[in-house]
Amino acid sequence: xxxxxxxxxxxxxxxxxxxxxxxxxxxxxxxxxxxxxxxxxxxxxxxxxxxxxxxxxxxxxxxxxxxxxxxxxxxxxxxxxxxxxxxxxxxxxxxxxxxxxxxxxxxxxxxxxxxxxxxxxxx
Numbered sequence: 001x002x003x004x005x006x007x008x009x010x011x012x013x014x015x016x017x018x019x020x021x022x023x024x025x026x027x028x029x030x031x032x033x034x035x036x037x038x039x040x041x042x043x044x045x046x047x048x049x050x051x052x053x054x055x056x057x058x059x060x061x062x063x064x065x066x067x068x069x070x071x072x073x074x075x076x077x078x079x080x081x082x083x084x085x086x087x088x089x090x091x092x093x094x095x096x097x098x099x100x101x102x103x104x105x106x107x108x109x110x111x112x113x114x115x116x117x118x119x120x121x122x123x
Contacts, residue, residue, distance in 0.1 A: 073109035
């Protein structure tokens, strides 16, 4: 049974949870999930709902919404049209070219990628 966790309890494990959830791209639950890892290695016992609330509070999102990708597509397309390259960052995360192409093409923005890229692996 999870204990009552304080703000300090969560904050002391924030970097580890971020690393496991975002950097290592682990699921929240499951045998190698964040919840299991935190319980096994650190004795940090919290429910899935507690994790979800905390991740939302910290702004830890694995997936971006359509409106964010569309805003990025508009900006990147405009900069490309003006002959400028862009490095796309969302928060502290630099978006790799492969992911950027995939996400933008999902919403019909392939035009920004038609002629390929030279030099910088980012826009």
